[in-house]
Amino acid sequence: MGVHAQFHGLVIDASSQQPLAHVRVEIHETEAQVLTDVKGYFIFAELTPGTYHVHFFKDGYTPEERHVHIPAALDSIATLRIEMTAMHFNMHEVVVEDRSGKWEEKRSAQSVHVFSKDEIQNQNGISLAERLASTPGIRAISTGVGMAKPQIRAYSGYRNAVFEFGIKHEAQQWGSDHGLEIDASDVDRLEWIKGNANVLYGGDAEGGVFIIPTPTVPSKKITVQAGSFYRSNNQAVGEHLAVGFHAVNLFGRISASHTQFADSRLPASDFTYLRRVYPLVDGILQNTAGKQNHIALTLGKLTQTGRVQFNQSVYTQEAGMFKGIVGIPTTTDVQDDGSRTDINFPQVSIRHLKSVVNYASTWKTLWFEANVGYQDNWRKELIRPLREGFNPLPPDSLAHSLHLKSWQANATWRKNEEHGGKRVGGIAMERLNHQRGGYDFLLPNYTGNQGSLFFQSNVNGRHSDQLIVTYGMRLEYADWQSQAYDYPVYVAVDSIGYLMPRSTNLTRHFFGWSANYGMRYQRKQHVFRWNLSRAWRAPSAAELFINGIHHGTFRHEVGDSQLKAENGFMLDLEWSVNREKSTWQVSPFMHYFQNYIYLEAQPVFSQLPAGGQVYAYTHDRVSISGVEANYSYWFNERNEVQVQAAAIYTYLWSSGLALPFTAPASGQLCWTHAWVKWKNKWTLKSSLTSVSTASQLRVDRNEKTTPGSQVWNASLVLHGQWRGYAVECFLGGYNLQNRTVYNHTSNYRRLNLPEPGRNLQIQINLKF
């Protein structure tokens, strides 16, 4: 018979010393939650002895957290008295813990930025990456509207890991024109670890990591969230519904969403493809309409020692690709086809399946978590069959079928120490299998295996509790095996001259390590952080094996099967100050890579029909440095001013040029005003934001420079309670002056296409 323990306590207001009701008390390890009663009491009746980390949340109060140790004695009881301090102003949530390592931002050398559901929803854009892109340090590398991937500082693709349900999101991230197959409307919370996170999250987290936590256990028996939005520029309409339940020890959540959008409208009259100029009729970007669907299911059970849960999600997207971005367009292709919602050739069809089982449990003084997952990502690019050179007419429209399957398993052990220190150890494994198809060739069939061991410690300084030291290391192994593929080269109509080897049978093995050492020091209102890390990343399959015309980037891309693993040193610093009426934060960084892998323009032309110039993956020494800054000032309870800025400098040592897609310096000034508070049930907030972007004149070879811009955005947000429902209405206007704005990190920049013009967004969300 197991030893069971009880944990109860009292929560009071620090200034009035009166009990606080409805405080949400959450045990981090088990995700068990209770609310305090009217007398401020709470109780967890059935717990296993051990050390737990407990959070206390209440609107209008600074969140609190405590470590609670319940000794392994029969019927042991732990008690706690918490005083919570009222906040004068609505600050962003400051208590953060990432999932895999169960790390605490307050006790880590690395800072973590949390995006709440509101912060994600109330942003311009459809894709998740676009909605994060207003944060200093994050940009979106986009291909029109609806397809985008996040760029952290200068890092994108395989240098940013995205973890969802405890496993790494695996998709076709090698293409700068490929988006992230995650539905923004179903993300309740997102955590961003700034800076290198190799040690805890592997080589792909070189530039940072985004973590979408597993759905939390609903605090009530039934919870419902529903919402809908409309965007004027591309007539986008989206709906989502999520229902959660919690009955005894069982809990679950099912969510579904649907988004569809029409062709975008730009303030432009023509565009350029491979230096050929085409008209853009009425500014409509033909064939950029699309639709996406997402369904997710979570079922779980809370046990006496932890929880087990199963997550299943399916994401699908069908979207037209603007004729200029894929394939060679004709003038007829870019004429008005009479419909803004139809999806013609070229188009992309994506399906992403994800199945994950999470298990978490305490065992003596250890906390154990394991995640096992399977993902199936199938990307199909359909292009109208076109005879290129002497090649025969393709039999069907399937140009590329890229089918990636991945199996992952990871396990993490954590030991809490009495004075707040933590030690984490873990193991992670992954297998990848890619099968190609279609009449064109880009990537061969390949398989890959990855495995790693890691540990990280988080200890208090010897002489001061204000000093936290973080250090860790990861050993990593990866291998890739590619299959040979010979491509027929036609020298006359229906006459094959020779077979061109586009891929060979090859196996590569990589073994390396990453490590970090950093500190967090707090003195009064000042917090200083620094983290020095050694980054390591095995080349991706695309970097090794790709060999074909990548229509999305207008060039013949060639991998280098002899590439070495990428490694470098990264120093991330942060200084933040929290005063009663203001906060500010400065985050400079300096990174140096000995052999950074990137696509370099070659002095040769492709031998493939309409192949253009060859770009090959190569190594170079690279420096990446920059700074992000954020300042907020509250004049009073109703008025807040926020200033944000970010700048990046990239330097390729062999050429002195910049890395491609280096974002220009940018800044924004935002004034937020709370207009009314009616019976403490309704609040109306407005904001006016000026977004300025500097011109980008430091560019990679053959990359266009981009002029600077300034636009005004405005929004109104109404929050309130209606018949027991939490209601939020949002009205936003973007680029109110309808200015022509070029985005340096958009694939459309190469076509001289600006960003979509003025856009209005309306959104309504209900919750109970």
Next chain:
Amino acid sequence: MKTKNLILLLAVAASIASCLKKDDSEAPLISSFYLNGLTSLVDTVQSGDTLLVIWSLTDNESLKQAVLNVHPADDGHGHVSLPGDTAQVVNSGIWTYSKTFDCTGRYTLLSHTLYVPDTIQGFWHIEIQAVDEKGNAAEEYAVELVVQ
């Protein structure tokens, strides 16, 4: 003393900045183009004709490669400027051609003879592209052929 320190700091920063090299990023130039001795952007030729193409390339450092290609233009696409009204017909017959030329030095004069198939009619483009040894790509040059 503070001023001296500031001057020293600026001098060090200037020294570091001067050490940062900047590779050649200047694109080569297609400096002249002649089709059968003419420089017009639109030429009318007969199927079965022989065309002599001569063009020159210049670069600030060293040229590396040029490519001449012939592709159909009946889709109405243009080069440099928007297409005119003429290019909206359907070609008859297939004519596609591509040849790569290796180059060296800062200046080169290239020539090539094209044979217009005697079975075609419609609109084609002759397009010249070039890169230097660093991979900088020249603005292309193209002429439209009306094959009768």
